[in-house]
Amino acid sequence: MVKSTITFGPQHPVFPEPIQFILKVVDEKVVLAEPQIGYVHRGIEKAFELNDPKDNIFLAERICGICPAPHTTAYVRGVESLMGIEAPPRAKYIRTIMNELNRIHSHILWAGLLGDAIGFESYFMQTWNYREKVLDAIEKISGHRVTYAMNAIGGVRRDMTNEQLRGLEKTMDYVESSLENIEDVMKDYTIKKRTQGIGILTEEEARRDGAVGPTARASGISQDLRTSGYDAYGDLKFEPVVVNNCDSYGRFAVRWQELKQSIDLIRQCIVKMPSGEILTKSNNPMNGEAISRVEAPRGELFYYIKGNGSKKLERVKVRTPTFANIIPTVTMLSKGCQVADVSVIVLSMDPCISCTER
Amino acid sequence: MGIVEKSRLKSPWILHYDCSSCNGCDIEILACLTPYYDIERFGILSKGNPKHSDVLLVTGGVNHRNKTVLKNLYDQMPAPKVVIAIGACGSTGGIFHNCYNILGGADKIVPVDVYVPGCPPRPEAIIDGVVKALDKLKHLQNGTWKEPETGPIVVETAVGAKPAPAAKYANAAPAPTLNSQPTNKEA
Amino acid sequence: MNFQPSILFSILLSIAAPFIGMLILGFDRKITARMQNRVGPPILQPFYDVxxxxxxxxxxVKKAQILFALMFVGTLLLSTVLLCFxxxxxxxxxxxxxxxIFYTLGAYSVKSGFSFIGGNRELYQMLAYEPIFMLTVFSVGLITKSFRxxxxxxxEVPLVAIIPLPLVSMMIVFLxxxxKSPFDISTAHTEIISGPMIEYSGGYLALLKIAHWYEIFLVIGIMSLFFVVPGxxxxxxxxxxxxxxxxxxxxxxxxxxxxxxxxxxxxxLSAAIGITLIVVNVAIVYIVAYIAGGA
Amino acid sequence: MPGMLKIIFGNLFKKRATRLYPFEKRAPFENARGSMDFAHMENCIFCNLCAKNCPPKAITVDRANKRNALDPLRCIQCGVCAEACPKKVIEMRGQYNEPCYAKRTHVAAQVVKCAQTPPEQK
Structure with missing residues (x-):
């Protein structure tokens, strides 16, 4: 029984981002896991106060490069409610489409990273192969693969032509067929072996630790902010995906079904797309406080924005889904697992460190 | 050029370190490995280990906590090694220029050989950057490396007369400084 | 029916052995890339790497590692020459x-957590494949009445016709x-960053790569002995x-x-599948021989 | 396992998905934001709106010398400058900026060719 210490990170191939886990291990069994953070802290919340509110959209976009759409949507919605304006309906639909495209690319990315973490390289390659088509669709709409720069205060910056909508429909068909193609792989023996029963988080623990997003939904909690009906979600028909597996495999399954749900939502958006303006211009002063919540691919994203009537904001506070999911992850890790499972457990909540530390 | 020098250009193993980027560049680097771009064509493998790597890809601006990590990683890489700063943040700090915890680009800590602009750069640009870094290594091995010019690239557009076909950045002459008086090119 | 490979052939084969391993590895990377719908590196890529x-x-960091790496390559070279002759x-x-064992000692000799775990896993792997390997060698010995x-x-007939099941078991050893997945646990890239090799660099890492070429040749060589067509x-x-x-x-x-x-x-898996298959096959061979002898 | 088997054998006999990038170049999509360019410099009135609106403050406008400078390594290709410009001087190109060995600013200058009014006396 030799207890040794392993520093997992900050530079480790399984995490694209730097985070350190100090693991106390006995043989291969982890008895204590301590996250060490601060490697990606930039001080964005302070910069929010220094910049012009319009420039802050681009700063919010770069809080996280994997989910730029929810971040900007949350920020822009907060500022809009401070100003007392509302985006036109067409802008809301375009925002919804961007958010859902973002969710599709983020979930496929996650599935690939999980495959990489459990040594299933061809799965990683195959899923990312499909993801590239989604990125192409995003680039056709917004002009860039990763940072969309679509949202503006009071609407969106770019309109979608009918041609683009038709192209998007085709991409959705492609993505759906390719997902069906690779769906069987999820039932693979070795994938089940590596994810089932790994990183268990019961419903009770999920409620106690405040898990959000797919992590909570995989533990049987029906919690999806999109049901609150912000942007165009009020007009669309969908049910939150809930699975009762409570383990990494359940989180895999939730994300997989959400991919299909997102494809369906985008199709609904394309059918229901209203015509009209895309931007409401306003010079109202920003006064008071606003809270805006958006369902990001990783869970609930929360923005608190305070204005004091001047040209700049007084305070912007961001609470990201990964931050809420850190304690559940530590709960999962502290139940005892092997070194090999650490990467699977940490990945199963889809960590986004650059969001969390800002 | 000997066989070792040739092999060096054919098998650059990369080490990727995310200083404090937003993930955009990291995901694009990962996208380079996937079938659409497949940088394994050039023998490039992503190694998570500084002792096995030849090329260090730095994304994101350096902050007070990870500057030591970056320095350590650089020092652990055996020579010859190349550093590529990816993206606006990795080169200059980019949009985080006024964040209190950002010191600036990677060149504040380690010598950078190639800068890849873009926020985030497309995978094509990253491939270009690696190719350019290998080109530099080749010239360094042959002893034909010339220090790059550092002055601004000036493109002049004529006004007041018929607009001449504007020369683009490619063959424009560098001017000494930004604040110097404009050259009065009277015919 | 005594076929003896000529000495010249043996010498040539033992010199070519690592290069055969290298070429196979190069094709491996190319075929893997094609299976993943991409182009892949050139065939000679492992050679360029080394x-x-x-x-x-x-x-x-440790001089001892150098010694262990050299011993590792040395023993593999020796066994390749033995196989060729x-x-x-x-x-x-x-x-x-x-x-x-030298390889594992090399992993243990440095003070690195990942290297230590890699060494541990290397021992687990040996625990998994050595019984299969040894039983296969024994079953070959039982058939040929000699270990040479x-x-x-x-x-008189190819080995595969008499004992095909140990060949299936040897697949586990081979993986x-x-x-390779599912048994690439000691060098798991995304868990322990190539494990025992983590602290090697430069030429000594190249030695380990060459040792891997020898391993490829050795294991494939031993497995293809089952397909010798006598005479x-x-x-x-x-x-x-x-x-x-x-x-x-x-x-x-x-x-x-x-x-x-x-x-x-x-x-x-290795205990359940590998060992069972060999035992069953040897038992069948003996029962058949007993019935044939009795009849 | 069977699902993946089907896929890998399918891939083995399918055309590769790889874009052979440096050899075969793909044209950028329409409206792609690759890099910004002072395309119609002759119209520029040096109003400073682009520099003021630039989120990373990558543009500097030198009104006295009639020069606009862009730090391409700081530019984030958001396209705000192109939207803010009242004279449509700035265009977003689909092609991205080339990687470079040294940090160099891109300067776009107005030069008076048939000198009726030298810039100093204006």
Whole structure:
């Protein structure tokens, strides 16, 4: 029984981002896991106060490069409610489409990273192969693969032509067929072996630790902010995906079904797309406080924005889904697992460190 | 050029370190490995280990906590090694220029050989950057490396007369400084 | 029916052995890339990698590691030469095991958590494949009444016709030795960053890569011994080469359709499948011989 | 396992998905934001709106010398400058900026060719 210490990170191939886990291990069994953070802290919340509110959209976009759409949507919605304006309906639909495209690319990315973490390289390659088509669709709409720069205060910056909508429909068909193609792989023996029963988080623990997003939904909690009906979600028909597996495999399954749900939502958006303006211009002063919540691919994203009537904001506070999911992850890790499972457990909540530390 | 020098250009193993980027560049680097771009064509493998790597890809601006990590990683890489700063943040700090915890680009800590602009750069640009870094290594091995010019690239557009076909950045002459008086090119 | 490979052929083969391993590895990377719908590196890529590593500066933390790396390559070289000259299979097996012990000692000799875990996992792997390997060698010995490789060339029918099941068991050994999924646990890139090799750099990492080439040749060589066609040298060479490549192709497919498993799953699988198959096959051989003898 | 087997054998006999990038170049999509360019410099009135609106402050306008400078390594290709410009001087090109060995600013200057009014006296 030799207890040794392993520093997992900050530079480790399984995490694209730097985070350190100090693991106390006995043989291969982890008895204590301590996250060490601060490697990606930039001080964005302070910069929010220094910049012009319009420039802050681009700063919010770069809080996280994997989910730029929810971040900007949350920020822009907060500022809009401070100003007392509302985006036109067409802008809301375009925002919804961007958010859902973002969710599709983020979930496929996650599935690939999980495959990489459990040594299933061809799965990683195959899923990312499909993801590239989604990125192409995003680039056709917004002009860039990763940072969309679509949202503006009071609407969106770019309109979608009918041609683009038709192209998007085709991409959705492609993505759906390719997902069906690779769906069987999820039932693979070795994938089940590596994810089932790994990183268990019961419903009770999920409620106690405040898990959000797919992590909570995989533990049987029906919690999806999109049901609150912000942007165009009020007009669309969908049910939150809930699975009762409570383990990494359940989180895999939730994300997989959400991919299909997102494809369906985008199709609904394309059918229901209203015509009209895309931007409401306003010079109202920003006064008071606003809270805006958006369902990001990783869970609930929360923005608190305070204005004091001047040209700049007084305070912007961001609470990201990964931050809420850190304690559940530590709960999962502290139940005892092997070194090999650490990467699977940490990945199963889809960590986004650059969001969390800002 | 000997066989070792040739092999060096054919098998650059990369080490990727995310200083404090937003993930955009990291995901694009990962996208380079996937079938659409497949940088394994050039023998490039992503190694998570500084002792096995030849090329260090730095994304994101350096902050007070990870500057030591970056320095350590650089020092652990055996020579010859190349550093590529990816993206606006990795080169200059980019949009985080006024964040209190950002010191600036990677060149504040380690010598950078190639800068890849873009926020985030497309995978094509990253491939270009690696190719350019290998080109530099080749010239360094042959002893034909010339220090790059550092002055601004000036493109002049004529006004007041018929607009001449504007020369683009490619063959424009560098001017000494930004604040110097404009050259009065009277015919 | 005593076919003896000529000495010149043996010498040539033992010199070419690592390069054969290298070429197979190059094809492996190319085929894997094609299976993943991409282009992949050139065939000679492993060669470039190793030559490049020899040209790098050295950053070794422990002198002992150098010794262990050299011993590892040395033992593998010796066993390759033995195999090429038709030596004793049992000696070859023990030499390979000794080499692995040096490799593990190299991993243990540095103060690095990942290297330590890698060493541990290397031992688990040995625990998983050594019984299979040894039982296979024993079953070959039972059939040929000797452990010498050249005796296999003196048999009347190919080994695969008598004991096919140990060949299936050897597939597990092969996957472990080739560091392929589902048993690539000691060099798991995304868990422990290539484990035992983590602290090697430059030329000494290249030595380990060359050792891997030797391993490829050795394991494929031993497995293709099952396909010797007695009395026909040309057909023997063809069938051995074809069998070796086929075995490697199967391993690439398995690598691409499975995820890495835990070390305890690996131990369980290898004990349950590997050893059972060999025991069953040897039992069948004896029962058949008993019935034939009794009749 | 069977699902993946089907896929890998399908891939083995399918055309590769790889874009052979440096050899075969793909044209950028329409409206792609690759890099910004002072395309119609002759119209520029040096109003400073682009510099003021630039989120990373990558543009500097030198009104006295009639020069606009862009730090391409700081530019984030958001396209705000192109939207803010009242004279449509700035265009977003689909092609991205080339990687470079040294940090160099891109300067776009107005030069008076048939000198009726030298810039100093204006």
């Amino acid at each position: 030559v490049k590593l020899f040209g790098k500066s050295e950053l070794m 038709g030596g004793d299979l049992l000696v070859i097996f023990f030499l390979i095991s000794t080499g692995m 490789v050249d005796q296999i060339f003196g048999l 472990i030795k080739m560091q 026909n040298p040309v057909l023997t060479v063809v069938s051995m080469a074809a069998a070796g490549l086929a075995i490697y192709f199967v391993s690439i497919i398995i690598d691409n359709v499975t995820a890495r498993v835990h070390w305890n799953t690996m131990l369980r």
